[in-house]
Amino acid sequence: MSRSNDPLFQGSKTRSTTGSATGSATGSALLGGSDFLQLDPDRAPAGGRTEWLAGRLRAAIADGTLPVGTRLPASRVLAAELGVSRGLVTEAYQRLAETGQVAGRGRAGTVVVAAPPPAPAAPVRTPARGGLVDALRAEPCRIDLSPGVPDLAAFPRTAWLRAERRVLGGLTPADFGYGDPQGAPALREAVAGWLARNRGIRADPDEVVIVAGVAQALALLAQVLREDGVRRVAVEDPGSLGARQQLEYGRLSTAAVRVDASGLDVAALRACGAGAVLLTPAHQFPTGVVLDGERRRELLGWAAEGGVVIEDDYDAEHRYDRAPVPALKALLPERVCYAGSVSKLLAPALRLGWLLAPPRYRDAVVEAKRYADLGNAVLAQLVLADLMDSGELERHLRFVRRRHRGRRDAMLRAVAAHLPGARVHGAAAGLHLMVTFDEDGFGGGFEDTDLASAALALGVKAHPLSWHRLRPGPPGLILGYAAGPVSEIEEGVALLGEARDRLSRISRRAAKLTPGQGGPSRPALVAALADRPAKAAKSFFFRAATSGGVARRAGVKGVIRAPHRPWRSGEPP
Numbered sequence: 001m002s003r004s005n006d007p008l009f010q011g012s013k014t015r016s017t018t019g020s021a022t023g024s025a026t027g028s029a030l031l032g033g034s035d036f037l038q039l040d041p042d043r044a045p046a047g048g049r050t051e052w053l054a055g056r057l058r059a060a061i062a063d064g065t066l067p068v069g070t071r072l073p074a075s076r077v078l079a080a081e082l083g084v085s086r087g088l089v090t091e092a093y094q095r096l097a098e099t100g101q102v103a104g105r106g107r108a109g110t111v112v113v114a115a116p117p118p119a120p121a122a123p124v125r126t127p128a129r130g131g132l133v134d135a136l137r138a139e140p141c142r143i144d145l146s147p148g149v150p151d152l153a154a155f156p157r158t159a160w161l162r163a164e165r166r167v168l169g170g171l172t173p174a175d176f177g178y179g180d181p182q183g184a185p186a187l188r189e190a191v192a193g194w195l196a197r198n199r200g201i202r203a204d205p206d207e208v209v210i211v212a213g214v215a216q217a218l219a220l221l222a223q224v225l226r227e228d229g230v231r232r233v234a235v236e237d238p239g240s241l242g243a244r245q246q247l248e249y250g251r252l253s254t255a256a257v258r259v260d261a262s263g264l265d266v267a268a269l270r271a272c273g274a275g276a277v278l279l280t281p282a283h284q285f286p287t288g289v290v291l292d293g294e295r296r297r298e299l300l301g302w303a304a305e306g307g308v309v310i311e312d313d314y315d316a317e318h319r320y321d322r323a324p325v326p327a328l329k330a331l332l333p334e335r336v337c338y339a340g341s342v343s344k345l346l347a348p349a350l351r352l353g354w355l356l357a358p359p360r361y362r363d364a365v366v367e368a369k370r371y372a373d374l375g376n377a378v379l380a381q382l383v384l385a386d387l388m389d390s391g392e393l394e395r396h397l398r399f400v401r402r403r404h405r406g407r408r409d410a411m412l413r414a415v416a417a418h419l420p421g422a423r424v425h426g427a428a429a430g431l432h433l434m435v436t437f438d439e440d441g442f443g444g445g446f447e448d449t450d451l452a453s454a455a456l457a458l459g460v461k462a463h464p465l466s467w468h469r470l471r472p473g474p475p476g477l478i479l480g481y482a483a484g485p486v487s488e489i490e491e492g493v494a495l496l497g498e499a500r501d502r503l504s505r506i507s508r509r510a511a512k513l514t515p516g517q518g519g520p521s522r523p524a525l526v527a528a529l530a531d532r533p534a535k536a537a538k539s540f541f542f543r544a545a546t547s548g549g550v551a552r553r554a555g556v557k558g559v560i561r562a563p564h565r566p567w568r569s570g571e572p573p
Contacts, residue, residue: 053092054091072112100113176378236280286478419435
């Protein structure tokens, strides 16, 4: 019940406004102070409550608790909550007004209008958490070509709001309580239907676990697999740095398995001795290759012998120039853990995905989810279920496919024009291109982290391919094209070409200065990129390329590895 409607409160307010000491003491005893700044008048010195209140307000303004623009409580309200006279609060406000910190604004009340400059504080270094990808995401830029980001401007706000109104109109009070940790039954049923229609997976709703994206699916599986005795998981190389970090954070070691034009090398998987494998068979990240029929049969044979397959159905719905690829889960459901989400279809901010685990792991996964967070937010689950059931999600998918295709085509034209000699991979599907260079096309003498840093200095953000490798391979970049308009894509790739040309010139000049060596030293490159933005960008990617400093800075051990031996032209990737 509101204090303003409490008869005890009304009595104390009447007494306090008369200035009665008895009423003031009684009100304080009844109310125990104010929630505002946790003010308790019993802590004020005797006879000095006005100065005590003014001092508390002055300190809150100085330390930023009450920033400029904050409206203070009405004097009558604050006096009633504190059980003091209104005149005491008015006098405290007046003292702050005399020093220019607050001002009366009529019906807007008393507002903070000025704060003293903060005292200089010793710099505090806060280590970055989450590793390189998160650190790069926080770096400012003008054009972001990072992979893994969908067209956020295309989020179906109108359809989402309509669905949310429909959902809210049908909810009972009990529906606002704690939900099922496995996920709202309506969404589990909708996901089962979506997977049947779009991925050929026949699953009962009871098999579906709703998770906070594929990242949480991997975290839960790491926990469950470790409890089942699995200690090592094979991962694709090149493959997702973020996915690898999730497994390693879950205390699983990872083994790199080569990816070629046919997908994951299953013979190498058998040789590495891992008990499980994580892969992206429908659209491999970052190469874009599809696991072909022969490799699928080999992989399913390996799984039938006791191996566990973790299928990240990455970008499966975003295809332009090829037929749909069946999910591995549809072929061997009892040995495949299947994970998907709407992060690339709608938005990562929703944190909504699903995990289908084999029967032997299902109860353990649900238990791990329960103790992780008691389940995803129910309202967003029900809205997504409505979008799936109504056909709105399919309509949205058709819409963004057209937009993504146009942006992909623009990036292909820009790469051909501004990065001659580059090889493009994975253009038939997905939201990014992988671009690799040979020695002649790259310019020699520098690495892809050098190119990424030079591009960042020009305001363009992209991932160096070496971040996502565990073994040496050709230098390259991973370029996302879904998030920005065609004009940004064209300008961004043009600036990448400018950065590559500039580094090539620097490399040739530095090579002449250092006879007998294969290329310029890093200090020479940094000196050549002498402007301040370039120095900052260079510093960022140089730290990213050297394991010790970045691992300590990011607080992540065993994830960011030492730089590879330089790749030599003619070696297999």
